[in-house]
Amino acid sequence: xxxxxxxxxxxxxxxxxxxxxxxxxxxxxxxxxxxxxxxxxxxxxxxxxxxxxxxxxxxxxxxxxxxxxxxxxxxxxxxxxxxxxxxxxxxxxxxxxxxxxxxxxxxxxxxxxxxxxxxxxxxxxxxxxxxxxxxxxxxxxxxxxxxxxxxxxxxxxxxxxxxxxxxxxxxxxxxxxxxxxxxxxxxxxxxxxxxxxxxxxxxxxxxxxxxxxxxxxxxxxxxxxxxxxxxxxxxxxxxx
Amino acid sequence: xxxxxxxxxxxxxxxxxxxxxxxxxxxxxxxxxxxxxxxxxxxxxxxxxxxxxxxxxxxxxxxxxxxxxxxxxxxxxxxxxxxxxxxxxxxxxxxxxxxxxxxxxxxxxxxxxxxxxxxxxxxxxxxxxxxxxxxxxxxxxxxxxxxxxxxxxxxxxxxxxxxxxxxxxxxxxxxxxxxxxxxxxxxxxxxxxxxxxxxxxxxxxxxxxxxxxxxxxxxxxxxxxxxxxxxxx
Ligand SMILES: Nc1ncnc2c1ncn2[C@@H]1O[C@H](COP(=O)(O)OP(=O)(O)OP(=O)(O)O)[C@@H](O)[C@H]1O
Ligand SMILES: [Mg+2]
Numbered sequence: 015x016x017x018x019x020x021x022x023x024x025x026x027x028x029x030x031x032x033x034x035x036x037x038x039x040x041x042x043x044x045x046x047x048x049x050x051x052x053x054x055x056x057x058x059x060x061x062x063x064x065x066x067x068x069x070x071x072x073x074x075x076x077x078x079x080x081x082x083x084x085x086x087x088x089x090x091x092x093x094x095x096x097x098x099x100x101x102x103x104x105x106x107x108x109x110x111x112x113x114x115x116x117x118x119x120x121x122x123x124x125x126x127x128x129x130x131x132x133x134x135x136x137x138x139x140x141x142x143x144x145x146x147x148x149x150x151x152x153x154x155x156x157x158x159x160x161x162x163x164x165x166x167x168x169x170x171x172x173x174x175x176x177x178x179x180x181x182x183x184x185x186x187x188x189x190x191x192x193x194x195x196x197x198x199x200x201x202x203x204x205x206x207x208x209x210x211x212x213x214x215x216x217x218x219x220x221x222x223x224x225x226x227x228x229x230x231x232x233x234x235x236x237x238x239x240x241x242x243x244x245x246x247x248x249x250x251x252x253x254x
Numbered sequence: 255x256x257x258x259x260x261x262x263x264x265x266x267x268x269x270x271x272x273x274x275x276x277x278x279x280x281x282x283x284x285x286x287x288x289x290x291x292x293x294x295x296x297x298x299x300x301x302x303x304x305x306x307x308x309x310x311x312x313x314x315x316x317x318x319x320x321x322x323x324x325x326x327x328x329x330x331x332x333x334x335x336x337x338x339x340x341x342x343x344x345x346x347x348x349x350x351x352x353x354x355x356x357x358x359x360x361x362x363x364x365x366x367x368x369x370x371x372x373x374x375x376x377x378x379x380x381x382x383x384x385x386x387x388x389x390x391x392x393x394x395x396x397x398x399x400x401x402x403x404x405x406x407x408x409x410x411x412x413x414x415x416x417x418x419x420x421x422x423x424x425x426x427x428x429x430x431x432x433x434x435x436x437x438x439x440x441x442x443x444x445x446x447x448x449x450x451x452x453x454x455x456x457x458x459x460x461x462x463x464x465x466x467x468x469x470x471x472x473x474x475x476x477x478x479x480x481x482x483x484x485x486x487x
Binding site: 095 | 382384385387388389390391392393394395398402403406407
């Protein structure tokens with residue numbers, strides 16, 4: 015579904031992604047782990063072109079999205095993204111947060127979008143928050159809304175950038191439950207996470223990034239049970 | 255005591271009544287308001303457009319040439335005195351037009367646009383970049399994200415500063431007399447000459463400016479309160 019070939023991203027003279035290749039297949043749940051500053055977020059943000067790659071190619075459903083002629087907005091409509099800091103639209107109610115893009119982009123009518131949004135809110139147990147503003151929600155509630163806001167576009171793939179790392183510990187569970195539910199629904203997912211337990215449980219494959227390179231990739235059992243790369247071993251010994 | 259009252263009555267009469275001089279003040283007030291509000295409309299329009307161009311250029315790397323032009327505009331109009339700009343407009347750029355008020359509206363509007371542009375730009379940049387990224391990640395265009403998400407939040411940062419700009423502008427228009435406009439300040443000066451008495455004419459004019467500024471300040475406070483109420487953050 016997503017094929018990354020020789021991806022390079024630089025910020026000024028700083029090479030943050032150095033010749034990264036990766037293939038995310040339909041239905042896969044890929045967990046991306048690695049030390050802080052290793053380039054995990056940058057990798058994820060390149061996938062939906064929030065960052066413009068400086069080299070290499072990204073194919074999404076067969077289309078070269080790094081081609082300058084490619085319509086980035088159209089690509090992003092088929093990719094959902096969940097941010098570490100939620101980024102709910104502060105000026106809009108929860109319901110409008112969810113319906114804005116589907117309705118504006120004419121993917122649904124206003125009424126359909128609203129019905130679908132209410133159904134999604136019910137699914138995450140927040141039907142009564144439809145008319146609340148983001149400021150009135152807890153961090154965990156915000157992130158659950160942010161997840162369904164992305165889902166409302168019926169994306170082909172969901173990208174999560176540390177969806178729980180800005181949350182108070184007691185709210186991590188409720189958000190992971192929603193992510194897990196999305197995974198069980200068969201969604202293709204790429205999840206940058208520091209939650210090793212979660213990666214182990216939900217991921218079908220784990221990718222270890224270090225210094226802008228993918229150092230090792232494998233099933234959770236392989237990565238957590240029998241890590242080969244010395245940097246990965248060192249990393250795991252610190253985080254587990 | 256009666257002497258003082260007599261003096262006051264006489265001053266009042268020669269300042270406002272004799273020769274219907276109150277009409278000079280009314281005309282002056284009208285012209286001042288036309289220039290200030292005309293200029294604020296032009297300035298807000300120019301400022302908003304320039305700010306959008308600069309923000310868009312900074313975020314996307316496009317429109318480089320236009321961005322440079324905007325930068326030059328800001329530098330020139332913020333870097334020279336308004337009176338000089340006004341004189342250049344009247345005697346050089348629009349020398350073929352003999353309508354001081356229109357030229358003053360234009361000159362003050364273009365000048366104000368340079369300040370408004372920076373106000374709007376700062377207001378937009380104060381909105382968390384995550385708001386823009388969330389909008390774009392959903393497939394909204396940069397224009398839609400700006401209009402539906404960023405600007406509604408930026409307006410809360412922009413409005414108070416824009417109000418201060420209106421107040422500054424209103425007072426700045428008191429130099430419109432340089433290009434033969436009979437504005438409020440000019441009316442005071444005119445009557446001062448006619449009556450050969452400075453007290454009433456000048457202090458009256460100062461009081462009118464003061465009341466106008468107070469009125470604008472009050473109106474702005476009310477608007478800000480309204481915004482704060484809808485802003486359930
Ligand atoms: N917009 C930017 N401009 C300049 N440098 C950046 C930018 N974004 C990221 N970087 C740099 O790129 C490197 C990788 O950053 P990235 O955010 O991808 O790391 P990460 O693996 O997600 O780290 P973390 O676990 O802390 O989120 C870092 O050194 C960071 O300072
Ligand atoms: Mg990161």
